[in-house]
Amino acid sequence: MPAKVGDEDPTFWADAIAAQVEGPQVVNDSKTPSGTVHVGSLRGVVLHDAIRRALHDRGTEARFLYGVDDMDPMDAQAHLSGDAVAEWMGVPLFRVPAPEGSDAASYARHFVGRLFLSTFAPLGVAPETYWMSECYADGRMDPYIRLTLDRADRVRAIYLEVSRVAKANDWLAISVICQTCGRIGTTLATDWDGQTVAYVCRADLVEWAVGCGASGRVSPFGGRAKLKWNADWAAKWSLLGVTIEGCGKDLATAGGSRDRSDAIAREVFQREPPLDIPYEFLTIGGRKMSTSRGLGATAHQMTELMPPELLRFLFLRHKPRRALEFDPAGDAIPGLFDEFDRIASATAGQPVRGELPPAPERIFRMSLVQEDADPATEGARFRPPFRHLTLLVQVPGTDMEARFSAEKGEPLDALEDDILARRTVVARAWLDGFAPDRYLVAVRAALPVEAADLDAGQRAYLSALADAAQAERPAAGDVWQDLIFRTAQSLGTASGDAFTALYLAFLGRPNGPRAGWLLASLDAAFVGARLREAAAPTAAPVPATAG
RNA sequence: GGGCCGCUAGCUCAAUGGUAGAGCAGCUGACUCUUAAUCAGCUGGUUGAAGGUUCGAGUCCUUCGCGGCUCACCA
Known part of the structure; x- marks a missing residue:
């Protein structure tokens, strides 16, 4: 039976979250498109999708929104070079051009629109x-801009009370685009007069970009300015009616961004902030994953590599924290x-x-890409064990389909x-890019010391096998395999000893x-020579150390 | 300096306060066309440390240690 309302299980974390809320829900997540998006960023995506699915399974109406913060300034140099750094750092991401060769409308549209959002559909996230x-x-956003500016003193007080960050008395939680x-x-920006704000574009305001020195007054409405991060976040909640939104631990720390945004939502926009689901990061060797560390850590590459249900499973099997x-x-x-597989x-x-x-x-059902798939049917499909597969792909000429049909006991279906x-x-x-050496099968160029x-x-x-091979000149894998067994039989050697x-x-x-297939893939003369070399009584030096 | 998370078998992780488990790795055995597969079995732990609460603590409380992340600049 396909999954349906009533399948939820409160011991699964997403179901427990779904059980905490009443009425129609709006689940939101967002991404700042400033750099390469690594695979850890998919945790939030899959997590929010799982909550949406859990709500659905409970019969709760739910939407899932995903926003791109492309009004944010370009602050990462990773994908800019030379002159482009000076030219575009600090510019809103929706105005920064896409990298050369991309026909996307902007940097944001390229990196997030093309590369990141395109990973969603294969993951069953829509x-x-x-x-x-x-x-x-x-x-x-104009109404929220006005509220934020009208209550600027309250906003400053929140920064001070929640985060102990003292802003100047004339500081406003808004960034205008320099005219x-x-x-x-x-x-x-300073001096909100109800119509315009004054601003200065400063060379030394931030480390990562240099302003032009211009100053003036400008209306902050209609896209000429953007609320500062925390006000922006809180405003989004009101604008979109968000009721559930998790965030990474970097934002969830006490006195951090989330606390400030929650306070702004309550005190400035008079709205209870969404249910928070703080979640942890992906780590490699105990360290936070980053694209500069290790290959294929980007979301785009990893979704190309891993089957989507495995990637979903990675994020769903453990609790968010x-x-x-x-x-x-x-x-x-x-x-x-x-x-x-288990x-x-x-x-x-x-x-x-x-x-x-x-x-x-x-966990299994939530891992499936198709939300309405029948878990029992999907679970029953034959899945070739991955470790075994890593071996077989290293043997030339292996008929995978035949091998695994035999293992399954009947032909594989489509x-x-x-x-x-x-x-x-x-x-x-x-195997090519990641696997530890012990997974790699390599024919040694010289007689291994282990042959001792x-x-x-x-x-x-x-020795007998070398003789037999010389006489029969086997070529195909199955012929070799047969010869291996016949030779063992004729000498009374246990097959296990022979293979070892x-x-x-x-x-x-x-x-x-x-x-058999391994030997068939090698040069016949090499095989003969190696067999005789290994067969010699003084075949290999005794290893210097035993341990 | 503040906060959060974690610390359980070699590794990755489970255990509504009620007998500490699994997977993988390792070891042993079985297996004539199977040979990193499959099957059977085994080893493996002072749950980071010390206190406390409790009939009973991996679990709750306190302190400490270690690791990581994070905030205090920006988003």
């Missing part, structure tokens, strides 16, 4: 998106597949080993073929991919 530059330009140079990050350790270069990705099986009613997290079927194909791509990309562990029986076996001998001789490890 919010109503809005652009703050438009909300300002069409005047919808001369077009920057918004470098202007300081838990930091997620996710190092693509470690065991995180294989581990994620393993755990996903929970999929459990959801399908199949027996699984070990204990399950609370509400596994909810959807299972898709899962296999997708995982195969992931396995290859992961071979016993007399194994050496005899390798081969792996040690070629890979320097006691196990590996299907030996």
Whole structure:
């Protein structure tokens, strides 16, 4: 049965949140498009989507909005070069041009509109998106600008009381766009007279941009100015009627941004702020993920690599306040597949080993891209174990479909073929770019020292195999495999010992991919020589140390 | 200086205040076309430390330690 109203389980965090609210809900999240968006930014997206789904499952009416703060000033140099830094730093993002080669209308439209928002649909996330530059330009923010300026002393008091930040007596929570140079990050506004504010575009207001020195008076309405971050946030809540909005821990700290915005919402806009869901970041090796650390950490790249349900699962399986350790270069990705498959099986009613997290079927269902998919049906699909796949893709000529059909016990259906194909791509990309060495199967150029562990029986076996290969000249993998077994039989060597001998001789490890196909992929003369070399009684030096 | 999160097996993590568990890794065994698969089993812990509350604490309270993030500049 497809998921339906009544499926919710309060032990799943999103259901617990949904149970706290009454009446129609507006879930909101937003993003400042100032730099490259890393995969951790998807946590907020998936989290809010999960809450929306949980509300839906409860029968609660809910919308999901996603805003782009493209009125914010450009403050990151990552994607600017040379002259562009001086020219565009401090300019509102909706006016900064897209990078060369992009036909997007602005920097913001390129990095967030094209690269980031395009990751949403594959993840099964479909919010109503809005652009703050438009909300300002069409005047919808004007009432909140007026309130903020009329109650400027109250706003300053909030900064002082909540965050112990003392603003100057004439400070206003607004940034105007300089009429001369077009920057918004470098202007300081004062003296609200009910119609206009005075401003100065200062060279030294912020470290990251240089203002032009112009000054004047300007009306702050109709897109000529933007509320400062905290007022802007609170104004959005009123404008859009937001009732639920989580935020990252950087904003959620006591006396931090969220507290200030909450206070502004209550005291300036007379509205209770939305329910907060503070959430933790993604970490690599205990450190906050950043695009400068490690490959493929951007949201765009990671959504191309990972199947979407796995990425959803990554964020949904743990509570929001838990930091997620996710190092693509470690065991995180294989581990994620393993755990996903286990929970999929459990959801399908199949027996699984070990204990399950609370509400596994909810986690699984929420991980599926299709909201109305039937979890039991999806969970029952055959999924090739990822670690096994990482091995098989390293053996030339492996017929994956045949291998996994055999493992499943019947032919894969079309959807299972898709899962296999997708995982195969992931396995290859992961091995190429991330995987620890121990996942890599490499035929050693010289006889591995580990071959010293071979016993007399194994050496005899390798010698006999070399003779047999010389006589029969096997070429195909299955012919090699047959020869491996026949030779073992004829010598009375246990097949396990035979395979171990081969792996040690070629890979320097006691196990590996299907030996016949492995040998078939190598040069025949090399194989013969290596077999005889490993078979020699003094085959390899004894390793200097045992440990 | 303030705040938040975390500290449980080698690693990643579970456990409405009620017998500390799992996955992966590791080890042992089984397996003739299966050989990093699959199957069976095993090892593995003073739950960061010390107090306190409780019949009972991984869980609640206090203090401390360690790690990380974060605010105090901007968004």
